[in-house]
Amino acid sequence: MSEVSGLHRDDRLATLTGWGRTSPSRAYLVPVHDEATAVDEVRGAGARGILARGLGRSYGDSAQNAGGAVLDMTTLNQVLSFDSVSGIVTVEAGISIDALITLFLPQGWFVPVTPGTRSVTIGGAIAADIHGKNHHVAGSIGNHIHSIDLLFADGQVRTLSPDQSSDQFWATVGGMGLTGVILRARVQLTKVPSAFINVQTQRANNLDELMERQIDLEHKYPYCVAWIDCLSKGSKLGRGVITAGSFADISQLPSNKAARPLDYEPATTISAPTMAPSGLLNRWSVAAFNEAWFRKSPKHRQDEIQSMATFFHPLDGVAGWNALYGRAGFIQYQFVVPEDAAEVVRTAIERLSNIQAASFLAVLKRFGAGNLAPMSFPMPGWTLALDIPTGVVGLSHVLDGLDELIAQAGGRVYLAKDSRMRSELLPMMYPRIEEWNHTRELMDPNQHFRSDQARRLHR
């Protein structure tokens, strides 16, 4: 086995994890500066296959490919053209949402969908079909992509759109990198009057109230989300704070801001300690934080002007916060259940608080309609997302139980966050998977495109 030496001493070998810093694996990491590099790598892919990776903000193992090649797309990050009339921008897939906002918000254009962090690439956003606080009105990012240029397993680059080769387009949206490498995308930006959000805040004392108010607020505002204090129990279970809002009109801004309504400066970040002792985020510190945060939040506040970054990306203010969970890392659990199965949300909070799976805050949102992508996550109903340290005793068992409950209710777990679900449940959660398998089979018959997550789940 003399060929073995290759994997030992090669500068390009890297140990990769997702944002949760669990399940590391090794792969050849190839920076992609141009299309030709990507094409060469795809053509030369070995037995362990190849995969595109963006900024590694998926939590689990979806952007890893053990023993194979991983294309670092973040170096392919230019804006190729922009039409200031239609707001359509053509970008290379490795550009970040942060860069897009920094470039275009001062011109009055915003990304159609933003996740809770600006540090994701457009390629990663399309591959996960990400959603944001405006899902109930705007849907997920796939709904705002005019076309993509996809590098196929055969080394050819083809343009896909919802009208042309639509099966392949929608299999790539939410396809988690398994249909090919997105090289470029034409993205529809959204016209905004300012770089500020007019925010409404309401506090709710329990889950029912929280859901009710959220439904009410989302009828009125394009952006809406609730934060739940997962440590409160009994009659306070599910208490939390809803924030909703819309981009502020100039008339709503105070005069200093109204003078330069599109001024945008990304908030300065502070760094988290690089290697925190794993106990730093223990149950008591989280409980204390949540209590303070709940009390600090106004019962009811109207028309507060917040910066775009404060409203959408509060966590981006602390660089490397994922290191706070220490060496063992953490998982994020996000699921959605149909409207009529809202009680699963309560069960999840109850069961997780019973095993003291401390979570700073859980995020609750109601999705609107899903789209045509067979593997897309969002569907009408309630979605809950929460962070959990891996060391919690009994966690695996509780999550396995919740997975089943969710699957039975017709819901699903979000693959961009998943790092542990059981493969048997995938077809139940994603009932259109056969359709997707079929398209993938046509696009990549030998499964050149592989990920650790695919090895774990697609079996």
Added chain:
Amino acid sequence: MIDALGQPQSVFLAGGTSEIGLAIVRELIGPRVDRIVLAGRNLSQMAQDAEPFQVSGHTVSIVELDVEDTAGHEGALDSVFSQGDIDIAIMAIGVLGIQSDDERDVDSAMRTIRVNSTDSIELTFRTFQQLVQQGHGTVIVLSSIAAVRPRRANFIYGAGKAGLDAFVQGLIELGNEVGIKVILVRPGFVRTKMTEGMAEAPFSLDPIDVAKDIKNAIGKGKSIIYSPAQIGPLATALKVIPRPILRKLPR
């Protein structure tokens, strides 16, 4: 793949009839393991050992492997790994030998030493390389307390295990560099068929105890495990106890 909560999907046991090895497999398999590979010499025994796993819904494949037939290692491992990734490989290989025979018969002694040392090292190293190629994985190697502190009653076996033990200590470091987790286990006296009829040493334990210790230690991120844990400090103490006193201690 091993998931974020440390749960494997496939386990490979080299030394497919080893009681300690099988106990480790039983302890490590959770709701996600669907593939178990047993590799060893005794095909019919392995078929028997496979049954309970099959009954509980696991796919078990059996691969013929003779650790002394080093020329056959590569072929055997290729068939183990060709069926899919291996998340955890357990190296439970080696023979105790019959000390009284080995003391009189150098050929016999050398065989005991070879199996436990170079043959085991070769299989372990080849398995390690397969994991490196795969880009992920854990290998658990069964050494012995006798490797650290050989006694009058087992020094020939101990000499062999000492070779393996030293090698694996280095492999832990190499593994760190190339992303493969290597775990070295040094059990004390374990009650198995292999030790049947022998006088038990203090801290004797059953295979299941070793398996539990391993599982706990993996959870804590340890790479060198004594089982039971108390024999770790004891082994260190034994190193400094003067030989005349040591001789008077029970096994």
